[in-house]
Amino acid sequence: MSPLTPTDSNVLTVSHLNVYAGDHHILRDINLEIPSNRITVLLGPSGCGKTTLLKCMNKLTDLYKELKVSGNIYIGNDDILNTTHNIPAIRQKMGLLSQRPYPLPVSIYKNVAYGLKIKGIRDRKLIDFSVEKHLREVGLWDEVKNRLNAPATSLSIGQQQRLCLARGLAVKPAIILADEPTSALDPISSKIIEHLFREMKRHYTIVLVTHVLRQAIRLADHVIFMCDGRIVEQGSPSDLFSHPQSDELRAYLIDGN
């Protein structure tokens, strides 16, 4: 595969990305493009490096000193991987939704207002407006509008996950990085999240990590199949799922169904 260069229709481009943890080669020469306003699904068995790849995009790998990261990740023409300049602004371009919800230990309202407060916005009306807008966006407003000052932890897990999504949207990201966002949720909450994703791709680019094949089939516009830290196949879901080229993907498709 030839090294990729940034183009207009791709929001994010990863080129020759390698990650080591000590002697362990977690990600091996990753090259991929994330098309804008699409749901790109990172599919693969647990432990294949999907989450690490997602964390590279967000520079959260900086937190883990034992990880050695090399390569390039471009947003537009900026290489975000090899810069130390204004990292909070880079991270703000990407909303993160993790495997289980991590509401901040404050009220529902303050969770959504957090990103705005960090940005230095003090205008109460603007914050009120934004909190309502983003809680509506994830369909949570009617459920919580009478208890905005209740602790976020008093919500159900499914509601917490939507709150975390709303909180991420409030900082106006371009990309949403979702790391198995439904794995801790009940089927109904999962369905709501999936529905939201389909709605949201009009305004956002979504990268969804999952090991659930059915979810990938339901949501994916573009699929990247990973195994053992390598990208085995990538392409449109119809190609990949009906004509798998590799043994790994064939085995995964059989086991997944």
Place this chain on the structure above:
Amino acid sequence: MLLKRILADKANGLWMITSLVTILALPLVIGTGLYLKASPLFDQQSFFSLVFSADWAPSEGRFGFRPYITGSLYVTLLSFLFTLPVCLLSAIYLTQFSSQWLIRTMHPVIDVLAGLPSVIYGVWGVLIVVPLVAGNIAPAFGTSSAGYSILSGGIVLAIMCIPYILNMLIEVFRTVPAGLIEASLSMGATRWESVKHVVIRGNYPGIISAYGLGIAKAFGETIAVMMVVGNVVKVSGNPFDAAYPLPALIANNYGEMLSIPMYDSALMFAAFLLLIIILIFNMIFRYLIHKTRKQ
């Protein structure tokens, strides 16, 4: 067989309840005992004047405990002011910023410090802190001091409390899930903002209880403080003056000077006061924990 198991079950239940009741009754028994032993003093002087009078003349039968109470509180307050930033910042650094290697190295060091007998801290205070206060710190503030002072007591006490409080804070901060920090960072917060909002504000109850336990322990600490604080009976706001904390009064005099009438009762009253003040500390901290947990 079944009978044997049921009997064992009953016996164990009884045993657990007995131990629990013993533990619960202990403070009550100690408190009552001290109160009864101190009570002859109340015939002579009112409780109010015992606590608030600064007139200490045992041989003439006048017992004013104010110098001891203020001395104790002053030393404890100073040590609290010294430990507060040191412990909080070290615990945050160790749990959030440092490598695993450093925290693994620090743990045994902290454990050793926590396990050192307090007399060692006392000797170290006499050898290092007292000359430092007399020779460097007091002159720097344009005053003179013998070195045996409230400040020395506060410093030694702070150093004694650091491993104890630090250990508790590390345990508290370790419970913060990495995902929470990552969530905060991905909303564009800096590392410090994330620590402030997630690690510190989210753990007020834990932080308060760590300091509460530390202070209660510090207030009753006897030997190390006694060795560096000067043991002079007077009320003073100057940290370079000597003071005489309550525990030191008991430790220095119990078993001696009992020929003076009522002295025995007075020392028991000092012990009773210690108990009451620590009880009040605990209640204040319980209240603060309760209040912060509600949010």
